[in-house]
Amino acid sequence: MNDPRPLPLAPERQWKGEGTSRLPFWLYTDEDIYQRELERLFYGPHWCYVGFACEIPNPGDFKRTWIGERSVLIVRDRDGSINAVENRCAHRGVQFCKEPTGSRKVFVCPYHQWSYDLKGNLLGVPYMRGIKGKGGMPEDFKREEHGLRKLQVVNKNGVIFASFDPNVPSFEEFMGPTMMKYFERVFDGRELTVLGYNRQRVPGNWKLIHENLKDCYHPGLLHTWFINFGLWRADNESLNVMDDNHCHSAMVTVRNTGGKSEATEGVSSFREHMTLNDGRFLDVEEEHWWGGPTAVIHSIFPSLIVQQQINSIAMRQVIPRGPRNFDYIWTHFGYAEDTPEMTQRRLTQTNLFGPAGFVSGDDSEIIGMLEDNMHTDKDGEVLCELGGRDVADADTHISETLLRGMYKYYRKVMEL
Ligand SMILES: [Fe+2]
Incomplete structure (x- = not known):
């Protein structure tokens, strides 16, 4: 940590109560908070x-x-x-x-x-x-x-991490054994190939994208593509896991065949009769290294989310640009061992992701809609109680435990 002394914060910047089931709006807008985040998270002892x-x-x-x-x-x-x-x-x-x-x-x-x-x-x-x-x-x-x-x-197996802090712990220590297991699922030393990049500037605080990718409640509600085709929705198998510090997380699921179910009742994004004119977007081939899950969204705090969603795999790098914007850089990749057909499949499925993705376009837009109100009420706060007020691994999509976990770590490191 570059400077362990807490910076002075305005008196109204007191996070009321214990725990992280309420998140004050000023976490997303305040310049002093943002500067402390840069020092302690991005320039501190993190990879x-x-x-x-x-x-x-x-x-x-x-x-x-x-x-x-x-x-x-x-x-x-x-x-x-x-x-x-x-x-x-x-x-x-x-x-x-x-x-x-x-x-x-x-x-x-x-x-x-x-x-x-x-x-x-x-x-x-x-x-x-x-x-x-x-x-x-x-x-x-x-x-x-x-x-x-x-x-x-x-x-680490072809993925490069860096730290400004000479006292950063080892990468394995930083990640913890459970998160290393998810990391090595995708990066086991196989040669990687870059398929392409996207970059976008999203109008919202950088933490909102981590929240989005720890929030397994929204995919089957916000994303028409996910609920319709069963890639990620409330009736899928689910696992939410964290490291011991609750710093990182993996959101894990197994797709189903989609269609009508208890999970689609009253859900406005569900279109019962929607079909694809071009089936190649969902021409999924199970891969030997998946080991069960069809999607794992792995957040490595504070700078990265590793996405595997069916055959599309991508690094999503998070770069804060002031408290109210961040850059989101996507590196879509595959493996040198991929057949030309698999490479084409990955590229085609990448249409679901990236700035204009059939799925991920929804997320950037909703972050902008969150940002629209974050600065309008100094006492405003986010309600984060789904699945209880505590922090623990969970096996349901109807939980915000991973968000509470991230803010438990954040609150401690930020001394708020
Ligand atoms: Fe989403």
């Missing part, structure tokens, strides 16, 4: 997702990304290892790299051409000893003391 190793296969390859609001470069080193550095020149603080990806032998800041190697070490300072005996850096200036800020990095 944030930054990319896949396969996105930077060769020495010198880099990808530009973000942790919180800080721009970060992940770079393949000459020995094949992966480094992460902050995209901020040690001289004047210039965000020197503006390209999303590329390849470099050295990084050079355009302003005064300070140059850095692939580890972020400062290589050169133009006119360091002055010109004609005049000017230059002081005698005691040491290049080795002025490199780029270096982050901790872990490459």
Whole structure:
């Protein structure tokens, strides 16, 4: 943690009562809260997702990304290892790299051409000893003391996470054994292939997307596609699980064949006679690694949701942009072992997800509709009592336990 001292908050920012079955609206709008979140969550002792190793296969390859609001470069080193550095020149603080990806032998800041190697070490300072005996850096200036800020990095089966905090726990400790099991279900070391990207700016607080993907109550109500075709609805098998800190979660389900049931009674998004003109969108093939579930939505707090929903798999990276917006970057992927037919199947099913997805378009829109009211009532609060007021794993979709769990962890770390 960069600074353990609580920042002063306005007196009205007192979270009334114990527990997390009520969530004050100011959690989603307040600038001081947001700054504390950046420090303690994104820049604190957490592993944030930054990319896949396969996105930077060769020495010198880099990808530009973000942790919180800080721009970060992940770079393949000459020995094949992966480094992460902050995209901020040690001289004047210039965000020197503006390209999303590329390849470099050295990084050079355009302003005064300070140059850095692939580890972020400062290589050169133009006119360091002055010109004609005049000017230059002081005698005691040491290049080795002025490199780029270096982050901790872990490459877990091809997925790269980084942390600004040198005291971050090991990735396994951060995740806990249950969450590692879900992680390794998707990432067991098989070679990954990127199928494409989407990015969108969503008008809402970044926590709302985590809430959305811990809220297993909504999918069979909001999403016509889910209730109609049985991919995710109240009569599916269900499991909501968390790590011991309630920081991360997995929302697990098994699809059914859809159609009318107790779960569709009175549900306005259910269209009894709706069929697809193009059946390829739901041409599902069960895969050997699923192990039962047909969908697992795995939140790795605070920066990532790993989505497996039928044959569509994606990393959903969360990048806060002030308290009232976030960027949502989707990396749709598959495995090198996939047949061309499976790759096409994954791509076709990706029409359900992403910014304009048949399903996920609903979520971004509803987050905007939440955001519309969050700032209109300083005493407003979210009711979060479905399935009780406590936090525990659950085997029903009619529960908000994962939201309460996330805020239990959040409330502790944020000292609210
Ligand atoms: Fe949703």
